Amino acid sequence: xxxxxxxxxxxxxxxxxxxxxxxxxxxxxxxxxxxxxxxxxxxxxxxxxxxxxxxxxxxxxxxxxxxxxxxxxxxxxxxxxxxxxxxxxxxxxxxxxxxxxxxxxxxxxxxxxxxxxxxxxxxxxxxxxxxxxxxxxxxxxxxxxxxxxxxxxxxxxxxxxxxxxxxxxxxxxxxxxxxxxxxxxxxxxxxxxxxxxxxxxx
Numbered sequence: 712x713x714x715x716x717x718x719x720x721x722x723x724x725x726x727x728x729x730x731x732x733x734x735x736x737x738x739x740x741x742x743x744x745x746x747x748x749x750x751x752x753x754x755x756x757x758x759x760x761x762x763x764x765x766x767x768x769x770x771x772x773x774x775x776x777x778x779x780x781x782x783x784x785x786x787x788x789x790x791x792x793x794x795x796x797x798x799x800x801x802x803x804x805x806x807x808x809x810x811x812x813x814x815x816x817x818x819x820x821x822x823x824x825x826x827x828x829x830x831x832x833x834x835x836x837x838x839x840x841x842x843x844x845x846x847x848x849x850x851x852x853x854x855x856x857x858x859x860x861x862x863x864x865x866x867x868x869x870x871x872x873x874x875x876x877x878x879x880x881x882x883x884x885x886x887x888x889x890x891x892x893x894x895x896x897x898x899x900x901x902x903x904x905x906x907x908x909x910x911x912x913x
């Protein structure tokens with residue numbers, strides 16, 4: 712399987728934004744040039760089946776062609792390229808695969824359907840990033856043990872008092888990102904004290 716670790720060098724598109732972020736999943740900084748790519752990145756952070764990814768890994772067809780938005784490696788040993796597109800005609804013009812790797816297009820309706828998940832993970836990622844050098848595995852294990860039964864976030868924080876709330880949330884969100892804990896409500900409702908977390912059924 713091809714593996715990508717560095718973005719291809721391109722000039723920032725005219726009129727585009729420069730968005731600097733840090734990924735707790737792949738533990739390095741990224742530079743993105745659109746909010747569409749930013750939102751797609753959050754979906755990668757939210758997906759526990761994603762093991763690795765790289766922004767702007769290659770071109771669709773030579774250096775004169777379009778740049779692929781992401782290369783994604785999943786836990787099942789499969790990989791894919793992602794392109795975030797707002798134009799249906801643009802999406803139809805793309806090939807089904809590049810370099811023998813499946814190409815998936817995230818269209819505007821796909822992103823709209825994931826809007827709540829994106830909003831919630833925009834709040835979750837900063838906790839993970841802030842504690843990435845101080846991840847508390849013991850606290851994570853204690854949380855995992857406690858979640859044998861579903862708990863609301865406010866109950867979790869109360870039961871682990873006086874541990875700092877930010878540390879508790881960071882440990883909980885690490886479990887969520889790893890797929891050891893799930894919170895289905897995050898796809899439909901805002902993250903809050905009433906959000907229910909439970910051990911993942913799988």
